[in-house]
Amino acid sequence: VIPASTSSHLRLGEGAEFDAIRSMLGEWGSRAAGIGDDGALLDVPAGERLVVSTDASIENVHFRREWLSAQQIGARAAAAALSDLAAMAATPLGLLLALGVPPDWQAELTELARGVGVAAERAGCAIVGGNIARSSALSLTFTVLGSTSQALHRAGAKAGDIVYVTGRLGGAGAALASLLAGRVPRPAHMERFVAPVPRLAESRWLVEHGVHAGIDLSDGLLADLGHLARASGVSVEIDLDRLPLVDDVDAAAAAVSGEEYELVVAAPRAARLRPEEFAKRFDLSLTEIGVVRDALDSPVIVVGARVDPARGHDHFS
Amino acid sequence: VIPASTSSHLRLGEGAEFDAIRSMLGEWGSRAAGIGDDGALLDVPAGERLVVSTDASIENVHFRREWLSAQQIGARAAAAALSDLAAMAATPLGLLLALGVPPDWQAELTELARGVGVAAERAGCAIVGGNIARSSALSLTFTVLGSTSQALHRAGAKAGDIVYVTGRLGGAGAALASLLAGRVPRPAHMERFVAPVPRLAESRWLVEHGVHAGIDLSDGLLADLGHLARASGVSVEIDLDRLPLVDDVDAAAAAVSGEEYELVVAAPRAARLRPEEFAKRFDLSLTEIGVVRDALDSPVIVVGARVDPARGHDHFS
Numbered sequence: 001v002i003p004a005s006t007s008s009h010l011r012l013g014e015g016a017e018f019d020a021i022r023s024m025l026g027e028w029g030s031r032a033a034g035i036g037d038d039g040a041l042l043d044v045p046a047g048e049r050l051v052v053s054t055d056a057s058i059e060n061v062h063f064r065r066e067w068l069s070a071q072q073i074g075a076r077a078a079a080a081a082l083s084d085l086a087a088m089a090a091t092p093l094g095l096l097l098a099l100g101v102p103p104d105w106q107a108e109l110t111e112l113a114r115g116v117g118v119a120a121e122r123a124g125c126a127i128v129g130g131n132i133a134r135s136s137a138l139s140l141t142f143t144v145l146g147s148t149s150q151a152l153h154r155a156g157a158k159a160g161d162i163v164y165v166t167g168r169l170g171g172a173g174a175a176l177a178s179l180l181a182g183r184v185p186r187p188a189h190m191e192r193f194v195a196p197v198p199r200l201a202e203s204r205w206l207v208e209h210g211v212h213a214g215i216d217l218s219d220g221l222l223a224d225l226g227h228l229a230r231a232s233g234v235s236v237e238i239d240l241d242r243l244p245l246v247d248d249v250d251a252a253a254a255a256v257s258g259e260e261y262e263l264v265v266a267a268p269r270a271a272r273l274r275p276e277e278f279a280k281r282f283d284l285s286l287t288e289i290g291v292v293r294d295a296l297d298s299p300v301i302v303v304g305a306r307v308d309p310a311r312g313h314d315h316f317s
Numbered sequence: 318v319i320p321a322s323t324s325s326h327l328r329l330g331e332g333a334e335f336d337a338i339r340s341m342l343g344e345w346g347s348r349a350a351g352i353g354d355d356g357a358l359l360d361v362p363a364g365e366r367l368v369v370s371t372d373a374s375i376e377n378v379h380f381r382r383e384w385l386s387a388q389q390i391g392a393r394a395a396a397a398a399l400s401d402l403a404a405m406a407a408t409p410l411g412l413l414l415a416l417g418v419p420p421d422w423q424a425e426l427t428e429l430a431r432g433v434g435v436a437a438e439r440a441g442c443a444i445v446g447g448n449i450a451r452s453s454a455l456s457l458t459f460t461v462l463g464s465t466s467q468a469l470h471r472a473g474a475k476a477g478d479i480v481y482v483t484g485r486l487g488g489a490g491a492a493l494a495s496l497l498a499g500r501v502p503r504p505a506h507m508e509r510f511v512a513p514v515p516r517l518a519e520s521r522w523l524v525e526h527g528v529h530a531g532i533d534l535s536d537g538l539l540a541d542l543g544h545l546a547r548a549s550g551v552s553v554e555i556d557l558d559r560l561p562l563v564d565d566v567d568a569a570a571a572a573v574s575g576e577e578y579e580l581v582v583a584a585p586r587a588a589r590l591r592p593e594e595f596a597k598r599f600d601l602s603l604t605e606i607g608v609v610r611d612a613l614d615s616p617v618i619v620v621g622a623r624v625d626p627a628r629g630h631d632h633f634s
Contacts, residue, residue: 037470037548038404038533039370039463044361053356054413054460056450087355096371098415098458133373136453141415143371143460146356153354216355231354 020106021132024113031117032127040128042093048147050093053084059138067179070108072194074115074140080218081142082123082198083261087216088153089207090146092125092200097142100135112140123200152203154231156213157266161292163236164211164273166199166262167284169221170249173257188246196261202282203263210271217260222300225264229292229299232266238290240304251304266292337423338449341430348434349444357445359410365464367410370401376455384496387425389511391432391457397535398459399440399515400578404533405470406524407463409517411445412437414459417452429457440515469520471548473530474583478609480553481528481590483516483579484601486538487566490574505563513578519599520580527588534577539617542581546609546616549583555607557621568621583609 025032044050057077059065068076078095085092097116101109120127125144157163171192175185185193199216206214215228221238229236240251249257267273278286293301342349361367374394376382385393395412402409414433418426437444442461474480488509492502502510516533523531532545538555546553557568566574584590595603610618 037472038401039368039407039461041405041468042367042369044367046363050359050361050367050410050462051356052359052411052413052446052460052462054415054446054448054458056415056417056448056458058417058450058452061451084355088358090356093367094369096369096460098371098373098460100373100375100417100456129369129371131371131373131458133375134378135375135456139417139452139456141371141373141448141458143369143413143415144356145367145369151358155354 020109023110027110027113028117028127031120040094040096042128042145044093044147048149049151051085051088051090051146051148051151052143053081054141054143055081055084056139056141064179068194070111071115071118074112075119076115076194076196077140078116078119078142079196079198080259080261081144082119082125082200083196083216083218085144085146086198086200086203086263087214088146088148088151089203090148090151091204092123093145093147094126094128095120095142095144096129097127097140098131100133100137100139102135102138105138123198150207152207152211152214154213154215154228157228157232157234157236157292158268159234159292159294160269161213161266162269162288163238163264163266163290163292164275164286165221165244165264165289166202166286167260168244168246169217169260169262170254170257171246172196172259173220173253174246174249176259186248189249192246193259196259198261199263202278202284205278205281206263206265206273209273211265211267211273214263214265217262217264218258220256220258221264222255222302226299228264228266233295235293235296235299235301236290237293237301237303240302242287242289242304244285244287255302337426340427344427344430345434345444348437357411357413359445359462361410361464365466366468368402368405368407368463368465368468369460370398371458371460372398372401373456373458385511387428388432388435391429392436393432393511393513394457395433395436395459396513396515397576397578398461399436399442399517400513400533400535402461402463403515403517403520403580404531405463405465405468406520407465407468408521409440409442410462410464411443412459412461413446414444414457415448417450417454417456419452419455422455440517467524469524469528469531471530471532471545474545474549474551474553474609475585476551476609476611477586478530478583479586479605480555480581480583480607480609481592481603482538482561482581482606483519483603484577485561485563486534486577486579487571487574488563489513489576490537490570491563491566493576503565506566509563510576513576515578516580519595519601522595522598523580523582523590526590528582528584528590531580531582534579534581535575537573537575538581539572539619543616545581545583550612552610552613552616552618553607554610554618554620557619559604559606559621561602561604572619
């Protein structure tokens, strides 16, 4: 279900942009209701706080044109932006899209819009505004708005907590490595790269079941756990042997695979999250992968069979 | 006064970007309090609605590097974005800035941030989040958030209304024309181009005093009145002889001068807005420039001494 906005805004550009915008609005239909004013009007449910984040996807920085269709580029960029709402356990209220469009992308705007519309629809998110401007490289800058009565933060993890991750890791990174090497990625890996899913309902469930710190995986498990550990003033010990892996990826690669958009969270041992209940509800695994320690020299400590036994464990900072 | 946000987000990039962000945050200080999470948390005052808009300023599309200092570019782009909140009669809650930064702009980021900070401070607006990415041309994409209990819209003007404009027009367009021709603009014109002021308090005052339709002047008076007239289902008749002009600009040029960021509004005759009270309060003129008519062939009708008497009046569509 797409919440209706009473008003929204897509600034009109010149000439061909007019037609492009018309075709994008046609593509979005009721998902972008009420275009017309300088700003969109939205209501934050009583007792909830507004959550807002902005995220850009830029050609030749975040993707290459030959890797993805225009529709895939739109959907992937929107999903990545919406994942920031999942990281905060917020329910989407709406998104705004500022497009930078080079002349040779003009003809692809409808397809791009279709992808954005599909990702917004899946997340139950209205498209409430935007901006379009000429640019030398295609850029999609999303601002996502949501609301929550119980926000999830990076800070909040405590010594003794159990660390869990959703889904299976490594696919996005393996696909990207193949693409960069000029090889065709395995389909299962490419699927993870092309069509990430913001874990919105999952995040709210986790908070309701006792999770008190979390982050979405955009930079890779070890880097993002570093962010969480530093924000919480703790260290996190991760067991590489326990990482949930997609097929044909090893744990070391999965631990640094970026743009996964899964969630890694910390919950007190007493919370007793039940992974089997989570898996049944969301058709997605929830895996215990480590524990939170009092702050040590390194925010993230990696253990497991793949770590050189002479070193005992590896410090990652 | 800058409202505090409890949490916000500036996504960290690689290498030099880390340092750039640190220096930008240093520049912003308490205006950007609580950086750290994936999204910023904000509160919309009870009984008010959220207003949100996005706006991009792109090098060689909206400005040229040789025209403005980095600080001016930052301040001007932020003011232009904040003007959308003025157009809706909203009070700023916060802004997010997504930056696209080419390598040769890296050293200027602190100055750019200073300009954004100054414009945010003047508007009483916190900086609640952002994103930074490599780009081939400098781009600043702002999302501005505000709240209002009584939003101003483009729709709402009614036949018989009086049309008013704030400030004096023509400076921004005259400066732009000079710059494009390679001439040095007059200082008074350049000031209007470089440092537009979002009319935030003015807009709220106008709504409180009976204004029931309005828009900010970004595309030029005639074009923006066209937007207002079409949204309201009316025609607007403007008297060129009554336009408030900056020195050394004629009315025809002022009527198409873009990026003025003044407000043009419609109020019932019974509202009896008192321009002298407005001028005293805001040190800014409020000028009656026309009337609203039932919808005619053209949304905007221009009359006045400068219009060819053989034609009687000029239809602008």
